[in-house]
Amino acid sequence: MKSFFNVQDIGDLDKALAEAREVKANPFAWKHLGENKTIILVFFNSSLRTRLSSQKAALNLGLDPIVLNVNGDSWKLETRMGVVMDSDKSEHLREAIPVIGSYCDLIGVRSFAGLTDREYDYAETVLKQFVEYSGKPVISLESATVHPCQAFADLITIDQYKTVKRPKVVLTWAPHPKALPQAVPNSFAQWMNAADVDFVITHPHGYELDPAFAGDAKVEYDQMKALEGADFVYAKNWSCPGVTDPSKYGQILSQDMGWTIDEAHMAVTNNAYFMHCLPVRRNMIVSDGVIDSERSIVIPEAANRVVSAQVVMKRMLESLK
Numbered sequence: 533m534k535s536f537f538n539v540q541d542i543g544d545l546d547k548a549l550a551e552a553r554e555v556k557a558n559p560f561a562w563k564h565l566g567e568n569k570t571i572i573l574v575f576f577n578s579s580l581r582t583r584l585s586s587q588k589a590a591l592n593l594g595l596d597p598i599v600l601n602v603n604g605d606s607w608k609l610e611t612r613m614g615v616v617m618d619s620d621k622s623e624h625l626r627e628a629i630p631v632i633g634s635y636c637d638l639i640g641v642r643s644f645a646g647l648t649d650r651e652y653d654y655a656e657t658v659l660k661q662f663v664e665y666s667g668k669p670v671i672s673l674e675s676a677t678v679h680p681c682q683a684f685a686d687l688i689t690i691d692q693y694k695t696v697k698r699p700k701v702v703l704t705w706a707p708h709p710k711a712l713p714q715a716v717p718n719s720f721a722q723w724m725n726a727a728d729v730d731f732v733i734t735h736p737h738g739y740e741l742d743p744a745f746a747g748d749a750k751v752e753y754d755q756m757k758a759l760e761g762a763d764f765v766y767a768k769n770w771s772c773p774g775v776t777d778p779s780k781y782g783q784i785l786s787q788d789m790g791w792t793i794d795e796a797h798m799a800v801t802n803n804a805y806f807m808h809c810l811p812v813r814r815n816m817i818v819s820d821g822v823i824d825s826e827r828s829i830v831i832p833e834a835a836n837r838v839v840s841a842q843v844v845m846k847r848m849l850e851s852l853k
């Protein structure tokens with residue numbers, strides 16, 4: 533595996549899930565793979581789960597993880613080509629990336645969407661520079677448009693908890709006080725479209741996900757109708773993807789608290805499990821009662837982030853040989 537951005541990069545999902553179960557059952561069985569090898573985890577943005585689960589996955593594989601907090605403990609990096617570097621950014625990615633690549637065997641990158649320039653974000657400008665200039669396998673640790681380690685962990689979690697062969701999975705938009713990227717819902721939609729699930733997306737008008745990710749998924753604008761009979765409810769906020777109106781890209785179009793997942797919403801489901809990638813705003817995205825209930829699986833979902841990251845790093849190490 534040379535890079536990990538999209539569901540296609542993992543190949544057959546049944547095989548990937550079987551491998552995830554093996555890794556989970558015996559996490560230290562491949563410790564030899566990472567011996568004398570290093571992964572550099574580059575963070576342009578904050579993280580709790582991705583930072584820790586990636587390091588834990590690396591350690592399980594015998595890899596030495598090094599974390600670089602760009603804008604914190606490195607030079608601030610310029611990401612755009614052709615600019616006069618007269619701002620506070622002291623170094624360009626064009627030099628920084630090959631230097632980072634010369635110190636490691638694998639690279640992980642977290643670089644969120646700026647949410648001001650749709651073309652720049654959806655071109656995955658930063659991530660593609662890492663691929664082009666590092667010469668090393670690159671993992672998206674949430675880039676401008678995708679969060680594949682999260683989506684893979686979400687699929688592992690659904691596989692772990694499902695009680696029917698083809699569960700109904702509902703991705704629902706929920707309100708949030710800040711404008712958030714579309715990476716999590718984009719990847720979740722992409723992975724659910726590829727998985728053996730009955731997938732429905734629900735959101736207010738204007739929040740349509742990019743067709744490259746939403747694919748042929750059913751979109752139901754009536755949230756309660758979408759939730760009827762659901763086996764899994766995946767709540768997430770995202771800002772306007774700019775599909776129907778590019779001028780509104782990155783904006784908050786609704787703060788309708790009627791979309792907050794509470795007990796009344798869960799009551800119409802098939803006793804669904806509640807999922808969220810975390811961090812979550814309580815009583816904005818989800819009520820205390822729902823997230824604290826026995827049907828909330830947000831903690832095992834986060835724990836599976838180690839498993840998804842480990843499968844990806846394992847495959848990359850195997851392909852280095």
Ligand code: CP
Nearest residue numbers: 579580581582809810
């Ligand atoms: N879900 C997730 O990516 O969490 P962090 O932002 O804390 O890494």
